[in-house]
Amino acid sequence: MSVAAPDKLGDSLITVEHLTMRFGGLVAIDDVSFQGANREITAIIGPNGAGKTTLFNCLTGFYKPTVGRLTLHHPRKGDFLLERMEGYQIPQRAGVARTFQNIRLFPAMSVLENLIVAQHNALMRASGYSVAGLLGLRGYRQAERQAVELARFWMDRTGLTDRADIDAGNLPYGDQRRLEIARAMCTNPVLLCLDEPAAGLNPRESSDLNALLRYIRDEHSIGILLIEHDMSVVMEISDHIIVLDYGRRIAAGTPEEIRNNPDVIRAYLGENEDEPLPPEVVRDMEEER
Numbered sequence: 001m002s003v004a005a006p007d008k009l010g011d012s013l014i015t016v017e018h019l020t021m022r023f024g025g026l027v028a029i030d031d032v033s034f035q036g037a038n039r040e041i042t043a044i045i046g047p048n049g050a051g052k053t054t055l056f057n058c059l060t061g062f063y064k065p066t067v068g069r070l071t072l073h074h075p076r077k078g079d080f081l082l083e084r085m086e087g088y089q090i091p092q093r094a095g096v097a098r099t100f101q102n103i104r105l106f107p108a109m110s111v112l113e114n115l116i117v118a119q120h121n122a123l124m125r126a127s128g129y130s131v132a133g134l135l136g137l138r139g140y141r142q143a144e145r146q147a148v149e150l151a152r153f154w155m156d157r158t159g160l161t162d163r164a165d166i167d168a169g170n171l172p173y174g175d176q177r178r179l180e181i182a183r184a185m186c187t188n189p190v191l192l193c194l195d196e197p198a199a200g201l202n203p204r205e206s207s208d209l210n211a212l213l214r215y216i217r218d219e220h221s222i223g224i225l226l227i228e229h230d231m232s233v234v235m236e237i238s239d240h241i242i243v244l245d246y247g248r249r250i251a252a253g254t255p256e257e258i259r260n261n262p263d264v265i266r267a268y269l270g271e272n273e274d275e276p277l278p279p280e281v282v283r284d285m286e287e288e289r
């Protein structure tokens, strides 16, 4: 199987080759290949039902691809073939973390507890998987302190410090979205996959999100895959954009190239120009032009 030519220079972090995902007769992803680089934000965009979330579900082990190879090039540990790994091993061993289109926090746990639970694996390792370890080992107590420190760090970065004790389910929507990102970052990922992190945010929150994602990319030197309909976010912070339509990759390039790509405009506007304009995303795209 030959790899599609890299879409750009840079340290490749994730290589998707010929990914196909079928559900019965429905082809949700159809022979998609692309690369995402380290220290870059790669946006995955496309109309509703294009296959974006399905792509994340394949990358994070929720689905086993029908065909295809998904290689995570870990900067320190070497290559992982994600399609061959159990879902639970993917965040732990390969360092791939994600957030969900429909927020999935532990609503009855506080902000701080959500961030500590995310570090369960590291804490269990430090316990030696024994009760004695939990109760007595110095290593465990140290790991516990580090877990709280990391949680504090990300609460601070996401502006949630003064809400540490509030149950996640009682937070305003924008705070829940940021808590999901903080929780993913508490697993120390090398690849962060965000499924519509700007959905439901107001313009101010959306601009704060841009700053947070840039900070994560630049200061933590990891790669980000970003599914997003909000073009003000996509066009402003993406280094590279992949466009899916009906499960197929129809374009790839810089924000500038994508903005002017006729296939992309057609996919968003539809073939029939007399039809009423579709969602906000199209208006944003047109304004950008």
Ligand SMILES: Nc1ncnc2c1ncn2[C@@H]1O[C@H](COP(=O)(O)OP(=O)(O)OP(=O)(O)O)[C@@H](O)[C@H]1O
Binding pocket: 023, 026, 027, 028, 046, 047, 048, 049, 050, 051, 052, 053, 054, 055, 101
């Ligand atoms: N578990 C599943 N079983 C059957 N069909 C599915 C399943 N998951 C997704 N699909 C179908 O695959 C296609 C792609 O869905 P997907 O959720 O990946 O789209 P999307 O690009 O994330 O859309 P949106 O922008 O609306 O979130 C859709 O037709 C969807 O109905």
Ligand SMILES: [Mg+2]
Binding pocket: 052, 053, 054, 101
């Ligand atoms: Mg989706």
